[in-house]
Amino acid sequence: MSNFFSSPIVRALAAMIIVFALGLIFSADSSTAPEDGYNFFSPDGAFYKWQTHRDMLRQVSVYGMLACGMTLVIITGGIDLSVGSVLGLNAVLFSLMTIHYGWSAWLAIPLCILIGLLLGGVSGTLMARLNMQPFIVTLAMMVFARGLAKFASGGQKISTYVQNEDLSTTLKDLPPIFSTLDMRVLGDNIAMVTLIFLVCVLLTWILLAHLHVGRHLYAIGGNEEAARLSGLPVTRTKILAYALCGAFAAIAGVCQAAQEYQGDPESGATYELTAIAMVVIGGTSLMGGRGSVLLTLIGCLTIGYLDKILSINAVGEASRLMLTGAIIVAAVVFQRKQA
Numbered sequence: 001m002s003n004f005f006s007s008p009i010v011r012a013l014a015a016m017i018i019v020f021a022l023g024l025i026f027s028a029d030s031s032t033a034p035e036d037g038y039n040f041f042s043p044d045g046a047f048y049k050w051q052t053h054r055d056m057l058r059q060v061s062v063y064g065m066l067a068c069g070m071t072l073v074i075i076t077g078g079i080d081l082s083v084g085s086v087l088g089l090n091a092v093l094f095s096l097m098t099i100h101y102g103w104s105a106w107l108a109i110p111l112c113i114l115i116g117l118l119l120g121g122v123s124g125t126l127m128a129r130l131n132m133q134p135f136i137v138t139l140a141m142m143v144f145a146r147g148l149a150k151f152a153s154g155g156q157k158i159s160t161y162v163q164n165e166d167l168s169t170t171l172k173d174l175p176p177i178f179s180t181l182d183m184r185v186l187g188d189n190i191a192m193v194t195l196i197f198l199v200c201v202l203l204t205w206i207l208l209a210h211l212h213v214g215r216h217l218y219a220i221g222g223n224e225e226a227a228r229l230s231g232l233p234v235t236r237t238k239i240l241a242y243a244l245c246g247a248f249a250a251i252a253g254v255c256q257a258a259q260e261y262q263g264d265p266e267s268g269a270t271y272e273l274t275a276i277a278m279v280v281i282g283g284t285s286l287m288g289g290r291g292s293v294l295l296t297l298i299g300c301l302t303i304g305y306l307d308k309i310l311s312i313n314a315v316g317e318a319s320r321l322m323l324t325g326a327i328i329v330a331a332v333v334f335q336r337k338q339a
Contacts, residue, residue: 008283008290012298015281019302023047023309046312054190060304061197062087062259064297065252066275068204069120069245071296074279075208076241077221077288078127078134083249083275085145086119087268090253092149095158095263098175105177112250119145120246124239142272149265158263174261181258193255200248204293207244217241221288278303281327 027045046052066083073080090112097108119141126137162170183192208214216237219227228234252271257263282299284291306327310320 069248116250124242
């Protein structure tokens with residue numbers, strides 16, 4: 001039995017099942033006023049309705065895209081604190097390109113992904129070639145990218161209201177790409193952004209499970225010096241990991257802008273913490289060398305359901321943040337005991 005629970009995927013699934021069971025119990029019966037108390041296991045509860053799960057998947061998708069990239073760098077034994085700022089920067093740039101400049105989405109989206117790749121690649125290059133600590137490099141990139149987002153936007157949200165040189169305001173049409181990315185498909189049952197998130201998971205899984213670079217990432221995280229002595233392209237692989245992390249953050253930024261119908265230079269603040277929490281709770285080791293994107297997917301669902309349950313039961317944001325922090329610590333402690 002102890003060997004059974006030593007499996008990372010079993011522990012991750014157990015955590016998700018426990019959270020899901022709490023949702024079934026505290027289902028927030030919509031027919032009962034909050035002051036009347038809870039009606040446990042009520043079939044009229046919000047948690048028993050598909051719309052609640054659909055909305056949870058939509059809300060967690062942007063974080064999940066960041067978590068896909070974070071999985072790659074954590075497997076190498078690194079960390080990326082800049083993904084939230086890269087998200088905010090690309091939300092601003094995508095909105096500027098499509099709303100203000102009238103560029104096609106077929107041009108704007110690849111450019112945003114390229115910018116994410118470049119920013120992540122810069123972080124990876126500084127670490128791999130100059131032997132700088134990931135925490136320091138990505139912290140600097142976090143500040144730089146956030147400043148760049150505010151510079152590009154002039155400190156304002158980029159929306160359909162455009163200020164002219166004479167200080168008058170012009171209302172522009174919202175490009176169709178925004179409603180396309182924010183729409184629901186498959187009979188109004190799932191959000192487009194959720195499908196994009198699942199594509200990101202699939203691509204990450206293919207990279208880790210079926211490509212040589214995936215095995216290189218695990219080897220570097222397990223023992224970087226041994227990987228180097230074995231002739232693996234350590235420098236190139238680490239740069240690629242951080243570049244892909246930046247690309248996933250750029251995709252998340254485009255989706256964030258589409259969901260908000262604007263580019264907010266403050267978008268993505270603290271998102272990196274949630275992404276790290278999803279990866280860690282899923283069971284990917286912060287020490288590197290162990291983990292998978294499927295574990296991260298379970299971690300995303302666990303955090304998503306936890307946040308949704310607290311939300312439908314009217315738990316304040318402050319309490320939610322404190323609880324998430326406590327869960328991260330508990331997950332790391334539990335991970336060390338099982339290692």
